[in-house]
Amino acid sequence: MTAPLRVVVVDDEPAVARLHTRFVAAYEGCEVVAVAGTGPEAIATVQELEPDLVLLDLHLPGCSGLDVLRAVRAGRGRQPEFIAVTAARDFDSVRAARLAGVRHYLVKPFSAGDLYARVDDVVREVTAARAVDSALDQDDIDSLIGGAPATAVLPKGLSVETLDAVRVALAGAPWSSASDIALTVGISRVTSRRYLEHLAHTGAAARRLDYATAGRPSTLYAAR
Template sequence: MIRTLIVDDDYRVAAIHAASIDRIPGFSCIGQAHTAAEARQAVADLGPDLLLLDVYLPDDDGLSILRGLNSHDAAPPDCIVITAARDLSTVRSAMHLGAVYYLVKPFGLAQLRSQLEAYRQWRQHASGAGEADQATVDTLYNMLRGPAPAARADALSPTMQKVLDTIRASPIPLAASALATQLGISRPTAQRYLTELHRRGALQLHLEYGNAGRPVHRYGPAATV
């Protein structure tokens, strides 16, 4: 369970976010803070895994909270900045301080849910053991961006459509090497199509860890609701 603390000066908005979090599998809202002082105390008392952090707070800048957390010896909680601040200097500061994502208000609850689910997948895969090759690193970074809008079927190239159809027809998730053998294409080409379809949200990635070494990337159809 990802224990989440909401930090927002607007009581109504904080309550809405808290209710949304409690409806997302794998997340639990453990508290709400409406000032920087309350936020710092709640982090110390509750030890959250994730902060949903506003920048504009009545007693301090929200980024100063993130800056202070990074100065502690203990590992800080992850942070998704949720704010109306649109200036690039604030965005750069949040990124520099380690925010895993930056959501600009206003946004829909569906967008918040999508980003939290992307964060959950990222957290799950980033906590695995073993080595990370470049494909793994690229996948982890792409996960934090959330799924891209699904492309229409007629927007796919013939080869990409064939890759998608093959994955959907397979009873088990496939690695690029197995897909390449089935379609008669090179492994790098198969991996390129798989990565792009995963980025578009059409495929789901399964990282299979063995006893040692790099994880095997296998792909299956994206879950539907």
């Protein structure tokens, strides 16, 4: 990517805003063009500067991060990508943020590596968008949307509705076990693992072993 990714950091805690700014500044190919500390300031800043990416806290004075999202999405200006960075990890907050148009959802506190994994995704899309000068084919569209191809068929016993609920729940934390997701969605641990393994198999989720627990290592999952 030739031009750097222009980023606006939005957080009402100055120390947190400075930390996130340092994270972004250390990522090669990104530059922070502004920092906003309130909802109205965030709306005005994003609409004026038209950045590529916004790191958005959901709990803001003046109006919420969700209100910021909706205001920007309803505008006619250039539309940035949003990564929600928040302490809220309940199902309703994650789902509302997704429906309002966030690209990723990170729960505080998170590491620079957690953030960079999400920024990598945005960088790939922005780079592709700058390079495309013709109509997209279906594979290109599926790649940009981030989901499985429309022709994909779910394995027997899996439903689209439950899969969507698992996706949303998985976006609420950097790494989760099948038991964590089962509790959030309201399904059994065995069923949760089936959906998580399907997401991992299709590339929609990452998977790693956790050796911190006694006995056999447990499997953790994270949204890609």
